[in-house]
Amino acid sequence: xxxxxxxxxxxxxxxxTINDVARLANVSKKTVSRVINRSPxxxxxxxxxxxxVIRELGYVPNPQARALALRRNFLIGxxxxxxxxxxxxxxxxxxxxxxxxxxxxxVVRPVDRSSAMMLDDVRxxxxxxxxxxxxxxxxxxxxxxLAALCEEVxxxxxxxxxxxxxxxxxxxxxxxxxxxxxxTEFLIGQxxxxxxxxxxxxxxxxxxxxxxxxxxxxxxxxxxxxRSHIARGNYTFETGVTAANRLFDLSPRPTAIFAxxxxxxxxxxxxxxxxxIAVPEELSVIGFDDTPIAAHIWPPxxxxxxxxxxxxxxxxxxxxxxxxxxEAAAPQPSELPSMLVRRASVAPPR
Amino acid sequence: xxxxxxxxxxxxxxxxTINDVARLANVSKKTVSRVINRSPxxxxxxxxxxxxVIRELGYVPNPQARALALRRNFLIGxxxxxxxxxxxxxxxxxxxxxxxxxxxxxVVRPVDRSSAMMLDDVRxxxxxxxxxxxxxxxxxxxxxxLAALCEEVxxxxxxxxxxxxxxxxxxxxxxxxxxxxxxTEFLIGQxxxxxxxxxxxxxxxxxxxxxxxxxxxxxxxxxxxxRSHIARGNYTFETGVTAANRLFDLSPRPTAIFAxxxxxxxxxxxxxxxxxIAVPEELSVIGFDDTPIAAHIWPPxxxxxxxxxxxxxxxxxxxxxxxxxxEAAAPQPSELPSMLVRRASVAPPR
DNA sequence: TTGTACGCGTTATCAT
DNA sequence: ATGATAACGCGTACAA
Numbered sequence: 093x094x095x096x097x098x099x100x101x102x103x104x105x106x107x108x109t110i111n112d113v114a115r116l117a118n119v120s121k122k123t124v125s126r127v128i129n130r131s132p133x134x135x136x137x138x139x140x141x142x143x144x145v146i147r148e149l150g151y152v153p154n155p156q157a158r159a160l161a162l163r164r165n166f167l168i169g170x171x172x173x174x175x176x177x178x179x180x181x182x183x184x185x186x187x188x189x190x191x192x193x194x195x196x197x198x199v200v201r202p203v204d205r206s207s208a209m210m211l212d213d214v215r216x217x218x219x220x221x222x223x224x225x226x227x228x229x230x231x232x233x234x235x236x237x238l239a240a241l242c243e244e245v246x247x248x249x250x251x252x253x254x255x256x257x258x259x260x261x262x263x264x265x266x267x268x269x270x271x272x273x274x275x276t277e278f279l280i281g282q283x284x285x286x287x288x289x290x291x292x293x294x295x296x297x298x299x300x301x302x303x304x305x306x307x308x309x310x311x312x313x314x315x316x317x318x319r320s321h322i323a324r325g326n327y328t329f330e331t332g333v334t335a336a337n338r339l340f341d342l343s344p345r346p347t348a349i350f351a352x353x354x355x356x357x358x359x360x361x362x363x364x365x366x367x368x369i370a371v372p373e374e375l376s377v378i379g380f381d382d383t384p385i386a387a388h389i390w391p392p393x394x395x396x397x398x399x400x401x402x403x404x405x406x407x408x409x410x411x412x413x414x415x416x417x418x419e420a421a422a423p424q425p426s427e428l429p430s431m432l433v434r435r436a437s438v439a440p441p442r
Numbered sequence: 443x444x445x446x447x448x449x450x451x452x453x454x455x456x457x458x459t460i461n462d463v464a465r466l467a468n469v470s471k472k473t474v475s476r477v478i479n480r481s482p483x484x485x486x487x488x489x490x491x492x493x494x495v496i497r498e499l500g501y502v503p504n505p506q507a508r509a510l511a512l513r514r515n516f517l518i519g520x521x522x523x524x525x526x527x528x529x530x531x532x533x534x535x536x537x538x539x540x541x542x543x544x545x546x547x548x549v550v551r552p553v554d555r556s557s558a559m560m561l562d563d564v565r566x567x568x569x570x571x572x573x574x575x576x577x578x579x580x581x582x583x584x585x586x587x588l589a590a591l592c593e594e595v596x597x598x599x600x601x602x603x604x605x606x607x608x609x610x611x612x613x614x615x616x617x618x619x620x621x622x623x624x625x626t627e628f629l630i631g632q633x634x635x636x637x638x639x640x641x642x643x644x645x646x647x648x649x650x651x652x653x654x655x656x657x658x659x660x661x662x663x664x665x666x667x668x669r670s671h672i673a674r675g676n677y678t679f680e681t682g683v684t685a686a687n688r689l690f691d692l693s694p695r696p697t698a699i700f701a702x703x704x705x706x707x708x709x710x711x712x713x714x715x716x717x718x719i720a721v722p723e724e725l726s727v728i729g730f731d732d733t734p735i736a737a738h739i740w741p742p743x744x745x746x747x748x749x750x751x752x753x754x755x756x757x758x759x760x761x762x763x764x765x766x767x768x769e770a771a772a773p774q775p776s777e778l779p780s781m782l783v784r785r786a787s788v789a790p791p792r
Numbered sequence: 793t794t795g796t797a798c799g800c801g802t803t804a805t806c807a808t
Numbered sequence: 809a810t811g812a813t814a815a816c817g818c819g820t821a822c823a824a
Contacts, residue, residue, distance in 0.1 A: 459816090459817055459818085460817065460818060460819095461817080461818095471817090471818075471819090472819080472820085474818095475818065475819060475820090478818090479819085503817080503818075504816085504817050504818075506816085506817080506818095507816070507817030507818045507819090508817080508818060508819080509818095510816085510817080510818075510819095511817075511818045511819045511820085512818080512819070
């Protein structure tokens with residue numbers, strides 16, 4: 093089962109190179125290169141001829157050679173420290189959708205935000221691999237030093253997040269604050285007056301935005317928000333359970349809880365079940381993200397759908413748009429809207 | 443914040459190359475190359491000297507150049523068509539753990555098993571990117587044609603799966619059959635005699651293995667398995683709901699259900715809740731995988747823990763073990779054991 | 793054990 | 809508008 097072989101007759105392929113194309117088209121390598129790279133200054137007839145040969149030969153440029161010559165790899169990096177599997181995978185999916193049919197591939201790089209070496213690690217990664225660009229996922233995307241680093245090493249980047257943290261070229265954001273306000277207003281509209289908040293971790297912009305939206309709604313309705321009705325979690329199921337139990341101990345107990353993500357909201361429902369509190373009869377719950385868990389627990393969660401796949405797709409298109417044609421070339425939005433998804437976890441208070 | 447760079451005062455970088463090392467160490471490129479690639483025939487003293495220069499310069503070989511010269515990229519591919527996010531992410535985590543500290547990066551490639559172009563797509567991918575190796579995740583890992591393709595294009599591969607589908611060098615498997623037997627015996631030990639099975643999709647080896655384990659246990663206990671007590675799902679929550687409802691309609695109703703994965707088991711619990719069937723009082727449920735959902739629904743699921751991260755880590759180490767030192771160089775097991783995790787979803791029948 | 797000369801496939805420079 | 813030639817950085821024959 094031998095491979096390679098340069099002799100044409102020999103079994104397997106020996107993929108054609110730019111030289112083969114040049115020879116058969118009676119032009120120089122450079123001209124072929126110009127065709128590949130869509131150089132504008134090129135005789136139309138010459139281009140036709142070269143393209144014909146390319147097609148006949150089934151020639152495809154060698155990515156390794158291009159990477160060496162261009163000092164730039166055809167790879168898009170995905171840098172993240174997001175603990176939620178569904179979230180990360182959805183983002184991967186969005187990026188891959190944008191990259192599909194292009195010469196780009198996606199390489200995944202989890203980082204440890206708590207490590208002092210984080211920035212150095214990323215720097216090494218970017219400089220060594222010479223990535224074409226990277227997509228920064230929340231929450232690490234909120235790190236300005238990381239964005240500055242990308243800029244410094246000459247790597248394009250697009251940040252994803254819950255608010256505009258950067259200029260439109262480098263950002264794809266959602267309108268969390270607005271939608272959490274809407275979600276909270278929905279609870280108020282159902283008659284709830286004592287609403288608890290489980291906010292996300294300190295220092296996370298998403299946590300801040302969602303809290304602000306929550307406060308916006310209460311303020312607009314003239315409701316007060318006692319400090320005691322705010323608990324904090326770190327976006328995990330377990331901290332949702334803990335935070336919920338803290339709120340359950342209040343007297344009077346909140347009749348509704350908004351949790352800053354679905355994982356924690358699922359923790360609330362779980363904790364309620366443990367304490368014999370009926371959802372939604374005795375407690376309404378709203379989450380955020382609309383990850384599958386929201387629809388898979390009982391009762392299914394009312395939540396805010398975060399357009400995560402679309403956001404990731406837009407982010408990747410922003411990166412490669414200059415190089416590839418088609419839809420990716422169109423200007424990509426820097427904000428994508430979320431929406432409220434109503435399910436069974438909300439009801440009027442008793 | 444300038445780094446290395448001995449040369450042209452020019453601002454950015456100018457990373458040292460193999461030539462710089464050779465010059466400063468008073469040896470030829472080739473000797474440096476030998477040091478990098480750990481050639482055995484090398485004067486110890488020479489090696490020391492070169493390594494010293496490498497350290498001082500902070501020299502790191504350029505991956506793009508190596509890829510071109512070696513006709514092989516330092517990338518490990520992850521090929522999958524697994525719909526379960528947690529599963530895929532755990533596998534990614536395992537692979538990344540194995541790759542950490544090496545020169546390898548991971549590139550992710552989802553494929554569409556239903557597409558007629560699947561094999562051609564993968565072939566193009568492998569030939570173009572010249573991957574060092576790929577890890578094949580279930581269920582696509584069960585596709586023998588895919589493995590043959592890897593072999594054909596000269597790409598190393600390791601398959602992950604629920605049974606030994608290939609020789610030890612190309613396989614990391616778990617002992618599903620054994621553990622499902624154990625899980626089922628646990629139900630029988632609790633007193634259950636009417637046990638339903640929700641099996642996985644037709645054609646999936648994991649589904650087959652788990653069904654066999656289930657049948658093994660019933661047979662060993664002298665219990666019959668009416669065809670009507672077997673429902674089929676496709677590993678999703680929704681099909682778990684549907685299958686559960688089919689089993690609930692039986693008379694007499696099964697007092698326990700084994701579902702071939704956690705997603706479907708969660709669907710069973712959900713469906714039971716909808717019908718007012720108490721779990722575990724009126725229905726015991728066991729799942730498979732021990733993904734987070736198992737512990738996050740009520741009641742938490744008894745399930746089989748699939749050592750997915752370890753399996754992926756072992757798979758990646760098998761691929762890169764020849765090249766990198768340390769733990770990865772040790773022979774990697776081709777089978778990793780699962781274990782039964784007992785939680786609250788199982789109780790004796792009434 | 794070490795060095796020389798060349799190849800890997802592409803892009804960039806600077807002519808023409 | 810196109811071409812000859814030199815990078816790009818590293819690995820491999822083959823020679824020494």
